[in-house]
Each structure stands twice: as C-alpha cells, then as structure tokens.
Amino acid sequence: MSNTLQSPSDHWRNRYLLMRHGHSQANQQGLIISSPERGINEFGLSAIGERQLAQAVAEWGWPVPTKVVHSDFLRTTQTAAQVASAFKLEMAVDKRLRERYFGEFDGQTDAHYPDVWALDSLNADHAHHQVEAVSSVAARMSAVMEGLEQQYTGEIILLVSHGDPLQILLTALANKPLTQHREQVALLPASITQIGH
Numbered sequence: 001m002s003n004t005l006q007s008p009s010d011h012w013r014n015r016y017l018l019m020r021h022g023h024s025q026a027n028q029q030g031l032i033i034s035s036p037e038r039g040i041n042e043f044g045l046s047a048i049g050e051r052q053l054a055q056a057v058a059e060w061g062w063p064v065p066t067k068v069v070h071s072d073f074l075r076t077t078q079t080a081a082q083v084a085s086a087f088k089l090e091m092a093v094d095k096r097l098r099e100r101y102f103g104e105f106d107g108q109t110d111a112h113y114p115d116v117w118a119l120d121s122l123n124a125d126h127a128h129h130q131v132e133a134v135s136s137v138a139a140r141m142s143a144v145m146e147g148l149e150q151q152y153t154g155e156i157i158l159l160v161s162h163g164d165p166l167q168i169l170l171t172a173l174a175n176k177p178l179t180q181h182r183e184q185v186a187l188l189p190a191s192i193t194q195i196g197h
Contacts, residue, residue, distance in 0.1 A: 012196035013153040016145065017062055018169070019083075019160045022049030023189040024075040030110050034102040039073035049075070052190040053082040062192055063156045065089065069144070070160035071097035079190070080160040096140040099162040103130030117182045124178035134168055134178045141169040163187050 026033040026043040033043045045053065064087055070080035072093045084091045105112040119126050124134040141161070148157055161169075163186070170193065171181040187193065 013149050014155045014157050014196060015063060016148075016195040017065060017156065017158045018166050018193045018195060019079065019158055020163050020166055020187045020189055020191050021045070021071075021073075021075040021079040021160060022052040022056075022082075024049055026075070026110075027189065032102045032105050032108055032110050032112060033073075034099045035106045036072070036098065038107060039075070039099060041074060044074040045078045049079075049189060053079060056190050056192075057082055057086040060086070062194065065158035066155045067152070067157045068092065068160065069094050069097065069148070069157060071095070071099065071162060073099055073162070076160045076162065080158070083158060083160075094144055096144050097159060097161040097165065100137050100164040100168070101130075101132040103127075103132070105129060105131070120181065121179050134181060137165050137168045138172040138178055141165050142172055145169075166193070 022045050024033075024043055025046050028046045028048070031043070033039045065083065066089070068080050068084045068089050068091045070076045070091060070093060072095055076097070077091075077093075080091050083089075102112070102116060105116065116129070116131050119128050119131075120134050124138075127133050144159065148155075164181075166187050167184045168178065168181045170184050171178055173195065
C-alpha cells in the first residue's frame with residue numbers, strides 16, 4: 001500500500017519517492033538486523049523480496065526517478081540496484097539512510113520491536129537498551145533531504161531506506177510529535193511514499 005503525503009511545506013524543490021527495501025532475509029528469519037557489522041554484507045533480499053522488486057519495477061506507477069540514493073545495508077542496496085537498473089540510473093550511498101540501530105536487540109528476534117516502540121511513545125530521546133533515539137534518526141534522515149534540497153532542483157529522487165527510519169521521517173515531515181511515529185501507516189516492504197508535487 002503506497003500513498004502520497006502532502007508536506008506542510010509546499011516549497012519542495014524536488015520530488016521524493018521514499019522506498020522501503022523489499023522483503024529481506026532478516027524479515028524471513030524474524031531477526032533484528034540493525035548494525036552495519038551485520039547489515040552491510042549479509043541479510044539481503046529474500047526470494048519474496050526479489051519478486052516484489054521485479055513486480056514493482058514492471059508495474060511502476062510513480063514518476064520516473066532521476067536519482068537513486070540508498071542506505072548501504074545489503075537489503076537496501078539490492079533494492080536500489082533493481083530500480084536503478086530498470087531506469088538506467090547511477091546509485092549513490094548515504095549512510096544516514098541506514099536502519100535505526102536497535103542496540104542490545106541487534107541480531108535478536110524481532111519480537112523485541114514492540115518493546116522499543118512502547119518506550120518511543122513515551123520519549124523520543126530515550127536510548128534504553130542502547131537503542132538509537134528516535135530524535136537522532138529523525139535528525140539524520142531530515143538532514144539527507146535538506147542536503148538534497150540545497151544541492152538539486154527539479155529532480156525526482158528515490159530514497160531507499162528502512163521501515164523505522166522512514167516512518168520517523170514521515171512523522172517529522174508531518175510536524176507530528178516523534179513519539180507518534182508508530183501511528184503512521186506501517187510501510188510494507190517495497191512500498192513507496194511520494195513527497196512533494
């Protein structure tokens with residue numbers, strides 16, 4: 001399920017397609033893979049994810065991107081590569097688009113996500129269990145877009161990132177309290193949300 005968000009700011013110089021990576025081996029195994037040590041070289045797309053991307057590219061209903069910027073994790077790199085290949089674009093890595101770091105829960109079962117999200121709803125600055133604070137994720141994700149806005153005009157930029165960072169970014173763009181990031185519609189694997197006109 002994909003949607004278009006009209007930001008309170010109607011002054012975007014570019015359009016943005018925010019894409020969550022396709023279904024991954026981490027999703028398949030029910031694991032939290034949030035550290036660069038685990039995520040850059042391992043846990044790429046699953047067979048389901050590969051099919052999702054093939055279908056997304058074949059049935060592309062969005063503006064055709066002119067630039068592709070992605071997290072350096074394997075699952076996002078593979079997702080970006082499929083789209084970039086389809087539209088004959090070069091890819092650029094931005095580490096600020098990485099997965100949110102889940103601290104002590106990295107490498108463990110994804111049953112721990114709700115525990116972290118419950119803490120998030122109380123305090124966007126918390127770092128319990130050595131988890132990266134929601135406010136920190138929002139700052140780095142927003143900085144990516146601000147930098148692109150300063151650098152380019154009239155581009156259609158595909159940003160390939162991860163579920164939590166994208167939901168946090170969308171919450172920030174909507175000027176909602178960051179503690180409410182889980183109230184955003186959940187971003188499904190390979191889904192796209194358009195920002196700007």
